[in-house]
Amino acid sequence: GTIAGALLAGFVLIPTLGTESSLRAAFAFCVLVGALGLVGWAGGRRLRLAGALAAAAVAATLAVTPRWPQRLFLFSEAVSANIVRTSRFELEEVLADSPNEVLSLVEGRNCTVGVRQGPTTRALIVNGHPDASDGAKDMATQLGIAIVPMALHPAPDDVLVVGWGSGVTASAVLRAPGVKRLTAVEIERAVIDASPYFHHINRAAECDPRLTLVADDARSFIAATRGRFDVVISEPSNVWRAGVGNLFTPEFYRSVKRTLKPGGVLAQWMQLYRLDVGTVQMVLRTLQGSFGHLQVWWLTEGDIVILAADQPIVFDRARVEAVAGGEFAADLARWSQIDSPDEFLGRCLLTDPELAEFVGPDADVNTDDRPLLEFRAPRDRYHSDGRGSLRLLAVKVGRRLLAAPLVGPAPSTAAGWLAVASMYGAVSRRGEELEATRRALQAGSPDSHTLLRAASLALGDGHPDAAGRLLAPLDGQPTCRELTEVRARLLSASGRLDEALRAWTSIGQDDGRAGMERLALLSRAGRADEALTLGAVLLERAALGSELGAPEVVTIYTTLMQVARTPQQLRRC
Numbered sequence: 247g248t249i250a251g252a253l254l255a256g257f258v259l260i261p262t263l264g265t266e267s268s269l270r271a272a273f274a275f276c277v278l279v280g281a282l283g284l285v286g287w288a289g290g291r292r293l294r295l296a297g298a299l300a301a302a303a304v305a306a307t308l309a310v311t312p313r314w315p316q317r318l319f320l321f322s323e324a325v326s327a328n329i330v331r332t333s334r335f336e337l338e339e340v341l342a343d344s345p346n347e348v349l350s351l352v353e354g355r356n357c358t359v360g361v362r363q364g365p366t367t368r369a370l371i372v373n374g375h376p377d378a379s380d381g382a383k384d385m386a387t388q389l390g391i392a393i394v395p396m397a398l399h400p401a402p403d404d405v406l407v408v409g410w411g412s413g414v415t416a417s418a419v420l421r422a423p424g425v426k427r428l429t430a431v432e433i434e435r436a437v438i439d440a441s442p443y444f445h446h447i448n449r450a451a452e453c454d455p456r457l458t459l460v461a462d463d464a465r466s467f468i469a470a471t472r473g474r475f476d477v478v479i480s481e482p483s484n485v486w487r488a489g490v491g492n493l494f495t496p497e498f499y500r501s502v503k504r505t506l507k508p509g510g511v512l513a514q515w516m517q518l519y520r521l522d523v524g525t526v527q528m529v530l531r532t533l534q535g536s537f538g539h540l541q542v543w544w545l546t547e548g549d550i551v552i553l554a555a556d557q558p559i560v561f562d563r564a565r566v567e568a569v570a571g572g573e574f575a576a577d578l579a580r581w582s583q584i585d586s587p588d589e590f591l592g593r594c595l596l597t598d599p600e601l602a603e604f605v606g607p608d609a610d611v612n613t614d615d616r617p618l619l620e621f622r623a624p625r626d627r628y629h630s631d632g633r634g635s636l637r638l639l640a641v642k643v644g645r646r647l648l649a650a651p652l653v654g655p656a657p658s659t660a661a662g663w664l665a666v667a668s669m670y671g672a673v674s675r676r677g678e679e680l681e682a683t684r685r686a687l688q689a690g691s692p693d694s695h696t697l698l699r700a701a702s703l704a705l706g707d708g709h710p711d712a713a714g715r716l717l718a719p720l721d722g723q724p725t726c727r728e729l730t731e732v733r734a735r736l737l738s739a740s741g742r743l744d745e746a747l748r749a750w751t752s753i754g755q756d757d758g759r760a761g762m763e764r765l766a767l768l769s770r771a772g773r774a775d776e777a778l779t780l781g782a783v784l785l786e787r788a789a790l791g792s793e794l795g796a797p798e799v800v801t802i803y804t805t806l807m808q809v810a811r812t813p814q815q816l817r818r819c
Contacts, residue, residue, distance in 0.1 A: 257355060264353045266314050277304045316348045320360045320371045349443055354436035361443045366797040368790065370412055370440060377483050378412035380447045380791060383546045385414065386581040387515070388481075390545040392418035393578070395477045395513040395553060396425075397569040397590070398561055402476040403427065406505070408464040408493070409481040413441045413448030418577075419479070420454050423568050428457050429473065435461045446791030465492060468501045474510075478502050481515045485529070486623035494529055497614045499536035503556070512537065512554040518634035519548035522626045524609070526634055528618060530601060531609035541650065542596040545582075547635050547672040550595070559597070563654025566591065580793070583668055585695065585728075588657035592665025594650035595638045604641050635673050639666070643682075659689035660696045667703070676707065694720055694729070701732050710739040727753060734763065743771045758784075758793030765802065769809040778818045781806045 259268040281301035315338070349368075350361040360371040369379035378384060392415045396402060403426045405419050410432035419428050432438050438459055441452045452459060460467055464482075480502075482493045492498060494514075502512055516529060530552065533540055537554035545551055553559050570578060570590040578584040584593070596604060612619040648662025667682035683700050686692070692700070697716050704713040713736050720729060734749035747767050753760040761784045768777040781802050788794040788802075803819075810819040 260353055261355050265358075270308055274305065274308060277301055316351050316360075319351060319353075319358045319374060320346070320348060320362050321374050350440055352436040352439065354434045356434045357436075359434060359436035359440055361440050364796075365800055366795075368443065368796070370437070370444070372434070372437065372483065373487075375483065375487065378414070378444075380412070380444065380795070382581060382797075383548070384412075385447065387545045387549040388412060388414035389418050389574070389577050389581060390543075390549075391415055391479060391481055391513055391515045391551045392422065393569060393574050394543050394545075394551050395479060395511055396422035397566050398553065398559065399477050399509075399511055400562060400565055404473070404475045404477075404507070405429070406431070406468075406473070406475040406478045407481065408468075408479065409483075410437050410441070410459075411481065412444040413451045414444070415479060415481055416457065417448040417451035418574070419477075420451055420456060421449075421573055423573065426456060428454075429460060429475070430457060431460045431462055431464045431467045433461070433463050446789070465498055465501065468498070468505055471505060473505060474507045475505055476507050476510050477513065478506060478510070479513045479515075484517055484623075485521070485525075485619055486627055488620075491612060491617050491620035491623070492614065494532060494612055494619055495614050495617070496532060496536050496611065499533065499554075503536065509557065510555070511559070512552075514552040514554060515545075515549065516552060517549055518638075519632065520627045520630050521623065521634060522630045523634060523637055525619065525622050525626050527605045527609040528612055528622070530605045532611050532613075534601070534605065535611060539598055540596075540601055541594060541598075542601065542638065543650075544593045544595050544635075544638075544669055547669075550638070558651070560651045560653055561591065563587075563652055566652075584665075585699075586661060588649070588661030589665045589668070591649040591652060591657050592662045593669070594647065595642045597647065597651060600641050600645050600647055603645070604638070635669075636675070639669060639673075639678075642666070658693075660686040660692060662686075663689060664696065664699050667699075671703075679703065680707070694723065698728050698732050702735070705732070705735050705739055708739075710736055713739075731760075738763075738767060743767050747771075758787075758798060761787075761794070762798060762801065765805055769805050772809070774809045774811055774815050777809045778806060778815060782818075 255268060255272075259271065263271065278301065281297045283297075347363040348360060349363050350359075352359050357373045362369050362371050367379045367381040369376045369381070371377070378388065388411065396419065401424050402419075402422065403424065405425055405428045407416050407419060407428065407430045410416065410430055416428060416430050419425055438452065438461065441448060442450075451457065464480075480493060482490045485491060485494065499512070506512070514533065516526070518526065530540065530542070533552060533554050538556045539554070539559050541553040541559045543551045543553065566587045570584070571587040578590060582593075584590050610618055643666060648659060648666070649657040663682045663686035667679045667686065670676075670678040670682060680703070683703050686696050687700055689696075697720060701713040701716040704710075704716060713732070717729075717733065717736065723729070730749055730753055734746050734753075737743075737746035737749060747764060750760050750764045750767065761780065765777055765780050765784065768780060784794055784802055785799065788799050790796065806819045810816045
């Protein structure tokens with residue numbers, strides 16, 4: 247009976263009815279059995295009547311008891327603002343105030359999967375934890391973990407992706423030049439079924455005929471498959487979550503190596519936030535013991551991708567140009583602030599020599615029979631110092647690693663320092679960012695791109711005079727969009743609003759960024775009617791996944807409410 251009940255609950259009742267309804271059904275069944283026992287076999291009319299009344303009372307209680315709020319399944323343990331609630335009332339108040347709409351909630355066989363629409367982002371929630379979203383940092387990670395290995399491998403005919411998430415990584419792989427077949431393994435079918443909610447960012451990747459979707463455990467699939475792959479991309483959930491640690495063991499990596507073709511590469515995602523440096527070193531040491539060569543690449547200030555292969559990892563200039571400077575150039579500029587293939591190559595943090603220095607000889611190894619990661623990572627969430635990115639950057643800068651190893655023309659020194667400046671800027675280290683920019687300017691005669699990035703940084707630091715001096719050498723040169731934008735920002739910072747408006751207008755209001763800048767300037771100038779007219783145009787063009795997405799819509803409405811003064815303007819707003 248116990249075995250039958252466990253199988254029935256896990257494979258039938260919960261996937262069909264959900265946890266709450268399954269508990270209600272089990273409770274009602276137990277009461278019914280007890281009542282039947284009293285009514286059918288107990289002696290005495292009064293006892294039988296009491297049993298019937300008790301069963302009726304329980305049935306009535308079940309009928310009138312409120313259903314559980316859906317947000318109980320969508321409340322993340324990873325949000326830093328979470329604190330212990332001392333009463334049920336406090337918990338319900340927090341849940342009620344959460345500005346999120348539940349678009350979908352499905353209890354699968356392995357986990358509960360929800361899609362939550364917040365004010366600015368749409369997120370995939372797995373067992374209460376955000377595993378993917380259309381937010382800027384998640385987009386940089388979801389795209390970057392595909393772009394980096396696709397830029398490395400010269401001919402990635404067959405690719406395997408572990409973990410579907412929002413489908414953005416799979417979509418990026420399918421867009422990469424040369425990909426003929428993609429296999430995606432996802433343990434929970436409900437995650438795959440939620441993919442249509444992210445069509446605005448994943449381009450309906452699940453409908454691509456080159457894709458094979460497998461609903462299975464990744465370790466089981468990789469151990470049993472006869473397929474061979476050029477690239478394997480492993481993107482599980484955070485390592486502090488139960489069961490994830492077994493995708494970071496030598497036993498798993500041996501299975502991955504068996505599936506790789508000659509010259510194949512593994513791309514392993516890992517987060518740095520809320521992890522102790524020793525835990526990061528342990529993961530890298532585990533990979534070092536399984537593969538001959540590693541590289542670590544920056545995706546965001548809290549995310550890295552680790553490339554692992556049995557041969558030296560060297561990029562080819564032509565392939566990088568085709569990927570980072572071709573198909574994905576706009577994505578890298580929008581989500582990762584990477585404006586050129588040279589800056590893309592500058593996001594390489596560590597190669598083999600730097601890894602040997604960072605990891606050291608005494609780091610632990612996470613294995614199946616000694617799963618240290620399973621226990622250390624949850625503890626790290628509460629006592630890590632949050633300086634993982636800075637430690638990796640310190641090793642990179644200390645060893646003057648300005649770009650990944652490359653076949654072909656080397657990136658400029660200025661581009662390497664600009665990449666360093668961008669990474670320091672992401673972690674709000676303004677002093678290091680300024681120093682890296684200064685070194686970029688000193689690396690020979692600075693080109694126009696270097697001057698523009700330096701001027702943009704000066705403007706961000708509130709130094710319009712310095713920005714003007716940096717732009718002076720570009721006077722008389724052909725005007726490009728980037729130059730026009732920086733000059734428009736300089737005019738705005740100098741208080742010359744009308745000239746700034748004309749500059750942004752010359753770019754075209756169809757562009758989301760230019761339109762938002764114009765709207766902000768009109769608001770500063772107090773030109774409410776013009777702001778309302780432009781705001782209406784921008785809102786008509788807004789769409790999920792576009793440059794005018796949910797965050798921009800929030801900004802537009804906030805700006806319009808601030809600038810509207812008269813009753814007529816408020817009605818328009």
